[in-house]
Amino acid sequence: MMKTSRASTTSALLFCIIPLAITACRPTPVAPPPPPEPASEGQTTEPAPAEISKAPPPADLQKEKILRHLPESLIAGPEKDLAPRRIEYNTIVNLRPSERPQNSSWRYRVTRQGQIVGFEFSNPGGNRILPPRRDPVKNQFFARDFQFRFDERARQDIHLMVSDWVPARDRVFRLSDLMNSLMLFFPRDVLPAIVNWQNRNIVTLPTGEEVEFDAATHEVVAGVFSEAPVDLNPDRAARNFPAVAYRGKGVTIRANSRGADPRIGTASLITTGTPPQNCDKGILCSQCEVPAKDLWEQSGAVRFKFATDADFDRFLLSRCSFGLPRIGAGFAVVAPPPAR
Numbered sequence: 001m002m003k004t005s006r007a008s009t010t011s012a013l014l015f016c017i018i019p020l021a022i023t024a025c026r027p028t029p030v031a032p033p034p035p036p037e038p039a040s041e042g043q044t045t046e047p048a049p050a051e052i053s054k055a056p057p058p059a060d061l062q063k064e065k066i067l068r069h070l071p072e073s074l075i076a077g078p079e080k081d082l083a084p085r086r087i088e089y090n091t092i093v094n095l096r097p098s099e100r101p102q103n104s105s106w107r108y109r110v111t112r113q114g115q116i117v118g119f120e121f122s123n124p125g126g127n128r129i130l131p132p133r134r135d136p137v138k139n140q141f142f143a144r145d146f147q148f149r150f151d152e153r154a155r156q157d158i159h160l161m162v163s164d165w166v167p168a169r170d171r172v173f174r175l176s177d178l179m180n181s182l183m184l185f186f187p188r189d190v191l192p193a194i195v196n197w198q199n200r201n202i203v204t205l206p207t208g209e210e211v212e213f214d215a216a217t218h219e220v221v222a223g224v225f226s227e228a229p230v231d232l233n234p235d236r237a238a239r240n241f242p243a244v245a246y247r248g249k250g251v252t253i254r255a256n257s258r259g260a261d262p263r264i265g266t267a268s269l270i271t272t273g274t275p276p277q278n279c280d281k282g283i284l285c286s287q288c289e290v291p292a293k294d295l296w297e298q299s300g301a302v303r304f305k306f307a308t309d310a311d312f313d314r315f316l317l318s319r320c321s322f323g324l325p326r327i328g329a330g331f332a333v334v335a336p337p338p339a340r
Contacts, residue, residue, distance in 0.1 A: 066195055066197050066202070068193070068195050070096065070195070071108075071116045072096070072108045072116045072119050072193060072194055073193055073194060073195035074193060075190050075191075075193045075204055076190060076191055076193075077189065077190055077191070078150070078153060078154055078155035078158070078188065078190075078191055079152075079153040079154065080152070080153070080154050080155070081154060081155045081156060081307040081308050082154055082156055082307045083151050083152045083154040083156040083157045083301070083303055083307075084151075084152060084301065085300060085301055085303070086300060086301055087151070087301045090111055090112050091109045091110060091111050091112075091117060091118075092109070092110055092111075092112075093107050093108070093109050093120075094107065094108055094109075094110060095107055096108050096119075098196065098215070099196065100196070100199075100215070103196065103199065103201075103215035103216050104121065104215060104216055104217070104218060105121075106119055106120065106121040106194060106201065107119065107120050107121065108120075109149070115152075115153055116153075117149070117150055117151055117152065117153060118147065118148055118149040118150060118151075118192075119148055119192070119194050120145065120146060120147040120148065121145075121146055121201070121213075121218050122134075122143045122144065122145045122146070122218060123143060123144040123145075123146075123217055123218040123219060124142070124143055124217075124218075125142040125143065126217070127217045127219055128219070128229065129144060129217075129219050129227060129228075129229050129230060130142055130143070130144055130229065130230045131229075132232070139172070139173065140167075140173070141165045141167075141173040142165055142166070142230075143163075143164075143165040144162065144163070144164050144165070144218075144230055144242060144244075145161070145162065145163040145164075145165070146160065146161075146162055146213075146218070147160065147161040147162075147163070148160050148192040148194075148203070149161070150191050150192060153191060154307075155188045155307060155308065155309075156303055156304055156306075156307040157301075157303050157304050158184065158185075158188055158191065158192065158206050159182055159183065159184050159304075160182070160183045160184075160185075160192075161180060161181070161182050161183075162180070162181045162182075162183065162242040162244050163178050163179065163180050163181075163242070164178070164179040164230045164231070164239075164241070164242045165177075165178060166179070166230065166231070166232055166233075166234070166236075166239065167234065168234055168236065169234040169235065171234075174259070175259060176258070176259035177236050177258070177259060178258070178259050179231070179236070179239055179240075179241050179242060179256075179258060180241075180242075180256065180257050180258070180259070180260070180261075180262050181241050181242045181244065181254060181255070181256050181262065182254070182255045182256075182257075182261075182262040182263060183244075183246065183252055183253065183254050184252065184253040184304065185205050185206045185207050185209075185246065185248075185250055185251070185252050186206070186207065186250050186251040186252070186253075186309060186312065186324055187206070187207055187250060187251075187309050187324055188206040188207075188309055189206060189207065189208055190204060190206055190208055191206070192204060192205060192206060196215055198215075199214065199215050199216070200212045200213060200214065200215050200221065200222075201213045201214075201215045201218070202223075203223075205224070205248070205250075207248060207249070207250040209223070209224045209248045209249070209250070210223045210224065211223035211224055211225040220244070224246060224247050224248035225244055225245065225246060225247065226244075226245045226247055227243060227244050227245075228243035229243065230242070230243075231243070236258055236259075237258075239258075241256040246271070246273070247273065248273050249273040249274050249325060250272075250273055250274075250324075250325065251270065251271065251272045251273070251316070251322075251324055251325065252270070252271050252273075253268055253269070253270050253295065254268065254269050254271070255267075255268040255269075255292055261302065262292070263292055263295075263296040263302050264292065264296070264298055264302065265292065265293075265298070266291075266292045267289055267290070267291055267292065268289065268290055268291070268292050268295055269287060269288075269289050270287065270288045270289070270290065270316070270320060271286060271287050271288075272286050272287075272322045272325060273286075273325070274322075274325035274326070275322060276321065276322050279321060279322075281321055284320075284321050285321055285322065286322070288316070288319060288320030288321070288322075290319060294319075309324060312324070
């Protein structure tokens with residue numbers, strides 16, 4: 001009986017000190033609710049349903065319901081580490097029509113065996129990123145191209161090539177005037193993937209992070225990329241390279257070149273989105289410049305020299321002030337494959 005009495009007393013005290021109490025707590029019985037008034041003619045006596053919020057669920061919850069039925073939309077890890085030492089010209093680029101009339105299509109690269117090994121799309125202009133409009137009939141090839149490649153579905157050479165098409169002073173479009181930027185992203189946990197969601201195309205990077213593009217114009221609208229307009233300066237020597245920047249937590253390599261392969265004979269900038277703590281080297285804590293020849297083979301297939309993230313992590317630690325960071329809940333560095 002004593003325990004029951006103490007518990008009852010404690011409960012009563014707690015109830016009496018609830019904030020916003022207007023009067024002192026006293027054991028006044030709660031009056032039952034009054035009976036409902038009789039319904040007038042034309043009314044029902046059913047209680048009104050609870051008000052339901054019409055606000056859409058958060059975008060992240062909506063994205064979980066995205067159907068990934070296209071092969072280039074499926075998120076999967078690399079099937080092997082090493083890409084072949086030679087390039088096999090056995091792929092075909094097909095057009096993937098959009099399911100929504102107002103959206104643009106993208107192109108996907110497939111081997112004769114049916115393997116998806118890349119996809120690409122272009123911003124054809126007529127928007128804030130590129131005001132002039134592409135018109136091949138008038139020999140006007142204004143565009144910003146995004147080309148994601150992962151040959152043989154291997155980890156080694158996953159990359160993105162961004163190219164800006166702008167004419168020279170004589171208004172002629174030449175391949176030698178292309179402004180090319182090649183980018184690699186680490187850790188390379190998954191192969192790039194693309195899927196349409198409402199009015200956006202969502203691209204998954206090798207790090208697992210996402211970039212959202214306007215599905216009609218292919219402008220960057222959200223995610224770990226930022227974008228600025230194409231430089232239309234007719235002098236290619238004074239023109240800036242594609243103003244597409246990575247803002248994620250991983251490591252990126254970027255190499256630039258005018259009208260040539262950025263992987264050959266240039267300098268490459270390595271940047272981390274997660275600089276080490278307690279670093280006192282200023283900008284060197286997050287950036288490191290190395291010759292392209294230290295990263296890519298300079299002949300043949302021009303493959304990236306580090307097929308595994310573990311190998312590249314060791315290179316970073318020896319040449320830069322940082323290594324591969326932690327992404328999400330796991331470590332970026334993966335164990336090298338067992339010896340055979």
